Amino acid sequence: MRTLKDLDPRGKRVLVRVDYNVPIKEGKVQDETRILESLPTLRHLLDQGASLVLLSHLGRPKGVDPKYSLAPVAEALGRHLPRVRFVPHSPGSEEAYQAVGALMAGEVALLENVRFEPGEEKNDPDLAARYARLGEAFVLDAFGSAHRAHASVVGVARLLPSFAGLLMEKEVKALSRLLRDPEKPYAVVIGGAKVSDKIGVIENLLPRIDRLLIGGAMAFTFIKALGGEVGKSLVEEDRLDLAKDLLRRAESLGVRVHLPVDVVAAERIEAGVETRTFPADAIPVPYMGLDIGPKTQVAFAEALKGARTVFWNGPMGVFEVPPFDQGTLAVGRAVAALEGAFTVVGGGDSVAAVNRLGLKDRFSHVSTGGGASLEYLEKGTLPGIEVLE
Template sequence: SHLGRPKGEPNPEFSLKPVADHLAGLVDTKVHFAEDCVGEKATSVIEAAEPGEIVVLENVRFHKEETANDEAFSKQLAEHAEVFVNDAFGSSHRAHASVAGVTRFLQPAASGFLLEKEIKYLSDSVNSPERPFVAILGGAKVSDKIPVIESLISKVDTIIIGGGMAYTFLVANGKSVGKSLLQEEMIPVAKDLMAKAKEAGVNLMLPFDFVIADDFSNDANQEIVDEDNIKDDWEALDIGPQTSIAFGNAIKAAKTVVWNGPMGVFEMPSFAEGTNAVAQALVDATKFGAITIIGGGDSASAIKNAGLSDQVSHVSTGGGASLEYLEGKELPGVTSLTDK
């Protein structure tokens, strides 16, 4: 496995030794730890282990060859084993040696149960959703979400847009957003996406009231205003209560919901209400029989913070991976597996 971003060289801060120690406390079999993932330090530990015991190899990213998907390094990893199982959905969008490269030298290459579950939920939602199908997209930047919006326009009934990216869409609609987050170069793109959604008969919902603040801090002065009254020197940091109700109603009427990205600066309690309202609407939709999928990353953190993770259909373990899957991209960690 990898841990963190040690930049291709050993760094004790990112060692998997604590992971091996923790695993040893969870299972009834002996867990060995190898101080490297290839070479003598790895092979000696593997050869000394008895059948049925577990060997945890050191962080693969201690070698720069891992992220380069180096062929020789992939081959060295493959020499340790007879079968390869990928259960790391959160890394499956990366063409790295331990994710994809190793499968060139090690077959069969199978999916673990978590990876299978992730792909099933995402595949069913995108390819054969029960309708109405609602996608909720938030987060800071429009640029991060353009491919997924373009991909979803042909698949969904409603797209809900919140978070920092919403302000670029508002400006594209002729609104003033004060000091709110804005990607000016993306205004034409936002206009184009709104036109495409309209043409496809997709209901694209934008926030229409906001919690604004005179400073980017939890203790700032705050007001709730509508879209025509965002003050010039204030910034919007969350969707407002009326928007939360409208978004919630659309979510609760859905049969399939995918959520990726918060509605505001949810890390600050003062600006978490919109995100929490969306999380609660997803829980309600689930109770009404909808399939609800949280697309990893900040959305997973947000629903966890709200204490609602166990009340939706599926919380993805992969932010980037789930986003790329929704964009229609192939995931190297999945396409490299042996065909069933």
Template sequence: MQLLSIKDCDIKNKKVFIRCDFNVPIDDYGNINDDRRIRSAIATIQFCLDQGCAIILASHFGRPKGEVDPKYSLAPIARRLNQLLRVDVKMAEDVVGTSAMSLAKALKSGEILLLENLRFEKGETKNDPALSASLASMAEVYINDAFGVSHRAHSSVEGITAHFDDAHKAAGFLLQKEIQFFSTLLERPVRPFAAIVGGSKVSGKLEALINLLPRVDKVLIGGGMAFTFLKALGYNVGNSLVEDDLLEEALNIMAEAKRLGVKFYLPVDVVAAEKFAPDAASRLCTVQEIPSGWMGLDIGPATVRLYRQVLNDVQTILWNGPMGVYEMDRFARGSNKIAHFVADSYATTVVGGGDTADLVQRIGLDEEISFISTGGGASLELLEGKILPGVKPLLKKG
């Protein structure tokens, strides 16, 4: 998958619109808890500065639902960009209103303008053509560097591209890196290739699992989704999370893995609890002995040992989805143990964004992973074999 590259785009001394993903976690006091997404955009922004560009940055933040809400202002993002770039970042009071338009028009070479939250405009998530045209009118060149939202057909991601020809639109360095990494992972992985797939539901990972099966050598299942597979095999899983409408699909996936010669692993023991709560009574048990009315909330130590042994000889590891309810310390042990083993592995290790990225960052292992995607939903759709709406217009012809 070859993308139009910012390096091949004539941006010198041009006014450039860069769609970024600055949707970062912020606490009640306006402090940014994790600026990884902001730091990931710096290479593209700095490259444009070096080319003498006037830069207009745009991003969404949270879900303000088309209404102006000070809680979702990008002001904290502007302050962080000031610190990272050591350049004064101007902040517009709106998205396509008087403030944004006048500041964009007056922007000079080497200056940066950050628009207010794109989702303050109702048309953003509806891919409104009028909003796309207004955003496009601000600049001569469009750069998409927002992988985390490229699976959304939004005005600033997909609609805006119609206003620029191939010589004046391109992918930024982050978007290129994400697409190239996942393309290589799915098309030319170094083998043996193992996929660790967790999270709460099979339905959220169903298409990804189906697309991955012909490409991997081993699949290791964890998290709540494991109980749908276990129940399909006839185990009594108590009150564990199960999608009863997908039991047959779970059996089909396991049968297809067997047909393809893919080793398919399920937990052999779990940490079960009386209820879904951090203070609930809990116990360790095999998957055959989950007490009636109890629920599995983490993989157990025997499963951790089994999965470590399974991963010992692999050369590529893809991990998407935690092994348990990692947000609660009592049920995070399995996920943490697997995270440490993956981080210490000599394999190429790829974490598919979202909760898994949050998990490895929480326990300080993010620097030990070969590649951490900045987009959970976007990376999942790539694993499903889809071409993202924000990426399709940036594909090289032929």
């Protein structure tokens, strides 16, 4: 993969694909994490005498929609870098091309949302060519979008000298350690709603790992497959055989699988609802399991002890509705407490838990791409990486 070490940006206008898909409320950016993560690459290029044209998506707009404008992001970025300006035209337009033509060294132009362009997600070659006019070199630093073969990720990279930014390089380096010669014992903690969302990752990691801890609603598909009573808990009925097969495969590979032993349950998902704790395989109707229980929190922390490599993706319960966030927070604390281990966390709720606990610095790597990190661990590469090789 070509990196910034291979690029001399002096006097060049460099097109950078960043990931500024950030939460915005009433015209203000609510969480600047992704903006802050992009700064090392941008400062490196500016310090070397480049001018910068930035491309990003925001949300999933259906055509041009002011609600998804990147204008608030430009304002937030301007607090961290001097000489930032927003170009309010569609990034593939003639107006945008004219606006960036006069950029001087040290100046930064953030263009409007790439998803306002109808050809972006189709990787339209004509749109990619219009993007390519905007710079003399291309830097991909949007790891969170590197699994999408879109015009601003892959299309333009084929048309300009292209390089991985520092964030992209950091992500690939950390995640590749989870696939290539990971230090043992190696534990994986997987959560979230559906087995089907994580099946590819589990299958690819199984031959490499020693312990698999399964939480979140997906655990109920495994528990039911083993004959447990799960009440009204979410179950993927069409994946019960798959769950049994995964458990058999884990056993044949010598992987120890840890499922919840107890759960915090309620009759409905809402804050302040009355909760009960049940054995995970004996949940009566009309209750549904909504978080791992206190015994499971202790058991999972115990199962993680001594691990030298840990990958965690996905919440242990309905994280966004207290009190069903406690299991996820407990797992965050348990992973953060491991001394000398290589620990990686990815996925929105898992990362949110780490940030809420103020323990980000206790993890070896906090991935900025949920879907991208899972796809990388499943396939060992991504469209955005292949195009830089």
